[in-house]
Amino acid sequence: MRYSADHKAQTREKLLCSSGAIAKRGGFSAAGVDGLMKAIGLSGGAFYSHFPSKGELFSAIVERELSQSLERLGESAEAQTSRARLQRCLDIYLSMAHVEHPDSGCALPTLGAEIARAELPVREQAEHWISRLQQAWASALGDEQQAWAILCQCVGALLVARMLATPQIQQQVLEASRQLVTELVAAERD
């Protein structure tokens, strides 16, 4: 073959990374195959030697984005001093920087509705990674329910803040969520 298997894997990775960011910024269904490929310097037709359809790309994006979110937010929480670590993660998650940069942030607030409308295999995949994140937080907190509640709080806060027009009110939303989450993380539960 004129192109190495390495090259194909690299192209695929570039495509997933770039397309993920574009999807998080403007929505996946609003993005065209041609635009996604041009964004990594390739033509639209070349797409189909990497994925059989646009839907399969979405599935791959969801897997990559959510596994990456688990790395950033969950894996580190399993270590000792886990409560303090988790608290730091959540403060970053619930920040104006995250609100203002959806393309480099968590996929759940931006792509959540599209994941919810996707076929069962995509939702099963989402469930897998989201559950692993919840489990990681639960083991840090010793409480499965609070782990779910914190996850919903964070996703909801980002989604709500991004719908608003005024930075001051966005900050109020984040501050309210940070305060609640802080209390929940600090609270000893048995």
Added chain:
Amino acid sequence: MRYSADHKAQTREKLLCSSGAIAKRGGFSAAGVDGLMKAIGLSGGAFYSHFPSKGELFSAIVERELSQSLERLGESAEAQTSRARLQRCLDIYLSMAHVEHPDSGCALPTLGAEIARAELPVREQAEHWISRLQQAWASALGDEQQAWAILCQCVGALLVARMLATPQIQQQVLEASRQLVTELVAAERD
């Protein structure tokens, strides 16, 4: 004119109601003007005597949906015995019935990401109605921050639950959020 002003207003209302449901089910950008009009028994061309563009329809849908959410969730909370009333509203919001029927439910979890990506006027409008809801809850609870936190919790819980594939886990998410919200509503704060 061959058609009364009443008829136009009724058609517009039907269009807003029907299109809102379709948008909440499948996403607004995924819906075509032709399909939206056919859903109320009219042809696609007739759309443009009601709205100058598809974007203006989205704006009108957001206004109608969010003002309706305020009626259902907020206005009733301003009465006395407000805490108990609010608690009942939130239990309905955080129910499997709501998770399973996005088209008749709240627009924030389903259309939130599209609102967040919309032009400033749409976000200003969203901010207006969301803030009124938060204010209504704040006056019932005597705490502005907790009102924001509860709002984020509810929106996040529905979005997260809908991304999942397994009903049992969806129920766990709802149960965890209901429990947290119940504690927050019950807690006296000064």
Added chain:
DNA sequence: GTCTATAGCACGATAGAC
């Protein structure tokens, strides 16, 4: 594997008859 070209279709929006 990537390109250009294109099929085939759906979209948003407009024009003109009624």
Added chain:
DNA sequence: GTCTATCGTGCTATAGAC
């Protein structure tokens, strides 16, 4: 106000050259 017909464009996906 609603219809049919249509323009122009964009889309997903395929075909064939390199």
